[in-house]
Amino acid sequence: MLFGASNMKKLSALVLAGFVLASPLAAAPSADAPEKLNYAWRLKGGLSWLARLAFPSSGRGTLETNAAGNVRSRLTINANDSKGYYLYESMMAPTGTQTLTSRSAYAYGDSRRDERVAFDVANGVAHVQKTTNEGSSSKTHKLESATPQDVLTSIYYLRQHADEIRTLKQAKVFSGANGYDVLFQPLATTTMRVGGSDLRVRPFTLKPVGSDAKRFPGTVHVWLSDDERHLPVRIDVEQKYATLKLDLQQ
Numbered sequence: 001m002l003f004g005a006s007n008m009k010k011l012s013a014l015v016l017a018g019f020v021l022a023s024p025l026a027a028a029p030s031a032d033a034p035e036k037l038n039y040a041w042r043l044k045g046g047l048s049w050l051a052r053l054a055f056p057s058s059g060r061g062t063l064e065t066n067a068a069g070n071v072r073s074r075l076t077i078n079a080n081d082s083k084g085y086y087l088y089e090s091m092m093a094p095t096g097t098q099t100l101t102s103r104s105a106y107a108y109g110d111s112r113r114d115e116r117v118a119f120d121v122a123n124g125v126a127h128v129q130k131t132t133n134e135g136s137s138s139k140t141h142k143l144e145s146a147t148p149q150d151v152l153t154s155i156y157y158l159r160q161h162a163d164e165i166r167t168l169k170q171a172k173v174f175s176g177a178n179g180y181d182v183l184f185q186p187l188a189t190t191t192m193r194v195g196g197s198d199l200r201v202r203p204f205t206l207k208p209v210g211s212d213a214k215r216f217p218g219t220v221h222v223w224l225s226d227d228e229r230h231l232p233v234r235i236d237v238e239q240k241y242a243t244l245k246l247d248l249q250q
Contacts, residue, residue: 037231040248041077061246063232065156070100073152085110096157099174102150117177117226126177130179144170144179151206151220152235156243158184158204158222159230165204173206183220189226194233194248200226201233 042058061077070091077086089103098121105114111133118127125230126141126148149157149171158165169184187203194201209212221236237244 003222034068036065037184038155039063039235039246040249040250041244043242044177044245047242063183067094070094071096071156073156075152079108080192088152089094090152090156092149092153092156096153096160097148097149098147099153102174102176115176118176119143121146121148126174128237139177141177144176148172148174148179150174152184154184154206154220155222155232155235159224159232162202162204162224162230178215181209181216182212183207192223192233194225200234201224201231 031129039128040058041061059077059079061075064074064076066072071094073090073092075086075088079085079137084107086208087103087105089101091100091102092098093100099119101116101118103114103116106112114131114133115128120127121143124143126143128139128141130137130139150173154171154173157181165186167186171182171184172179173182174180183206185205185207187205189200189202191198192201193199201223202225204222206222206225208215208219218240219238221238222232223234224230225233233248235246237246
């Protein structure tokens with residue numbers, strides 16, 4: 001099937017998650033004021049019409065961030081038909097430079113999957129616990145980076161360091177226990193229509209490089225508000241068969 005369980009996981013895994021009714025004027029996350037952003041998402045372009053046969057084509061999601069101590073980020077994506085969900089969670093260092101633990105889970109139709117990864121940098125390994133319809137398993141993998149990031153961590157990192165990133169920056173971004181070489185590419189500031197108003201935004205692209213260009217689940221485009229909040233007002237995840245688009249709602 002074109003979008004079976006494995007491909008559905010890959011398609012949504014780079015969503016930043018996924019994102020449903022917050023104002024672009026909300027404050028950036030702080031220890032005293034956890035942040036909650038709401039997004040609408042949809043599939044567009046390519047063979048998205050075919051993907052809709054096995055994958056929800058639109059819905060709403062919530063990105064919640066709590067920056068008290070180690071930063072915790074949680075993205076929940078729901079389908080409009082309420083028949084399934086995707087969930088992503090990360091706990092990261094306060095600067096967003098390193099993921100400590102990550103989780104990706106989904107339930108849709110008869111498929112269930114929940115994968116949790118603990119990055120043990122001191123011992124150079126990643127501990128993976130996975131639960132599916134077929135049962136549970138635990139594995140340990142060699143860790144390919146001393147500063148592992150996942151997509152939620154990468155977005156938080158961009159928000160914290162947007163003013164500093166003026167040239168290409170390479171990072172190791174993980175999907176589960178698999179690491180990929182990715183370039184953070186800053187683009188020229190532009191204007192975007194958000195909630196009926198024009199908003200200055202700073203675009204970034206997360207693009208795989210080298211041999212990982214063919215292995216990485218997709219290219220991610222993020223538009224951050226060009227102010228001290230650096231809110232992710234739009235996220236596009238380009239896949240082979242369709243683009244997953246997420247828009248902050250007002």
